Amino acid sequence: FPPLLLFLAELVCDAQPTYQWKDTVTGERLTCQQCPPGTVVAQHCSRDRPTVCEPCPDLHYTQYWNYLEKCRYCNVICGEKQVEVQQCNATHNRACQCQEGYYSDMEFCIRHSECPPGSGVKKPGTPFEDTQCHSCPPGFFSPNSSTNPCQPHQDCEQQGKVTNVQGNRYHDTLCTSCRLGRGNTTQGPAVEDDDCEQAMIDFVVYQNIPIKKLKRLQQILERSPKKQQPWTRAAIQEKFRTFLTQKKEQHYEVTKELLDALHIVKLHSIEEKVRERFLL
Numbered sequence: 001f002p003p004l005l006l007f008l009a010e011l012v013c014d015a016q017p018t019y020q021w022k023d024t025v026t027g028e029r030l031t032c033q034q035c036p037p038g039t040v041v042a043q044h045c046s047r048d049r050p051t052v053c054e055p056c057p058d059l060h061y062t063q064y065w066n067y068l069e070k071c072r073y074c075n076v077i078c079g080e081k082q083v084e085v086q087q088c089n090a091t092h093n094r095a096c097q098c099q100e101g102y103y104s105d106m107e108f109c110i111r112h113s114e115c116p117p118g119s120g121v122k123k124p125g126t127p128f129e130d131t132q133c134h135s136c137p138p139g140f141f142s143p144n145s146s147t148n149p150c151q152p153h154q155d156c157e158q159q160g161k162v163t164n165v166q167g168n169r170y171h172d173t174l175c176t177s178c179r180l181g182r183g184n185t186t187q188g189p190a191v192e193d194d195d196c197e198q199a200m201i202d203f204v205v206y207q208n209i210p211i212k213k214l215k216r217l218q219q220i221l222e223r224s225p226k227k228q229q230p231w232t233r234a235a236i237q238e239k240f241r242t243f244l245t246q247k248k249e250q251h252y253e254v255t256k257e258l259l260d261a262l263h264i265v266k267l268h269s270i271e272e273k274v275r276e277r278f279l280l
């Protein structure tokens, strides 16, 4: 043979794997060609005839060159929280993946975790990995359990307002248009001013009040029985703030009641701060 033909023959041999087969009639050892993916052996080769391959029937496959006599059954079944990502075809078994919002953990699809209040998503969950959370960095907050990233605090100056309460991990910075005290006393804020009333509520609620006293304040104003849920400070603050804001909107004298309550609970320094800041 000319060298080029030999070379080509070798290439073909390399591309087409073979197997050893003992002819059942003659007992002769033969080297047969394997069948390509998607097919199996219909007839093994004989001395004068190459291997005969046949395609896999529906719902069956072979993924590799082979000398199987039967195709494999597509035996993967997608579960309840799974979606099919590879259809069963002649060359591939069916393949499944956890559906949106779930990740796989030992055979099971488990819902992505939410990040607790004060922390947010650092890396969203994938079909293979749970959500990764991190505590909100300075300047960011997340008020509730969520699969959202931490949000940046708002910038009051940018809105032409002043910062009333500095934000933390759990809540946003609160701005106000109320002209807060300190120096410019000639035009003090009118407490009747809705904006100022809200500002005062926000200011008091988000003071660093010990949980016990915060609960006492809440009881006094809500006139609620003593039994309370074992909530976190952040949760109590949110609830208390909502309550006071509603009360304000119903035109109760929240400002006065709040000051009285501060007095009863002996939060004198805070009471002072409020009087000074809001010129009460």
Ligand SMILES: *[C@@H]1O[C@H](CO)[C@@H](O)[C@H](O)[C@H]1NC(C)=O
Pocket (backbone or CB within 6 Å): 038, 086, 089, 090, 091, 092
């Ligand atoms: C089977 O699916 C695979 C992957 O999606 C694809 O590459 C291949 O061409 C398909 N085979 C047939 C016979 O349709």
Ligand SMILES: *[C@@H]1O[C@H](CO)[C@@H](O)[C@H](O)[C@H]1NC(C)=O
Pocket (backbone or CB within 6 Å): 143, 144, 146
């Ligand atoms: C969580 O907080 C975000 C931002 O304040 C809000 O849009 C969302 O509705 C809240 N989700 C729940 C379940 O409270």
Ligand SMILES: *[C@@H]1O[C@H](CO)[C@@H](O)[C@H](O)[C@H]1NC(C)=O
Pocket (backbone or CB within 6 Å): 179, 183, 184
């Ligand atoms: C207080 O008044 C002075 C002079 O009118 C003004 O320049 C300053 O911006 C005011 N400060 C605040 C906090 O309103």
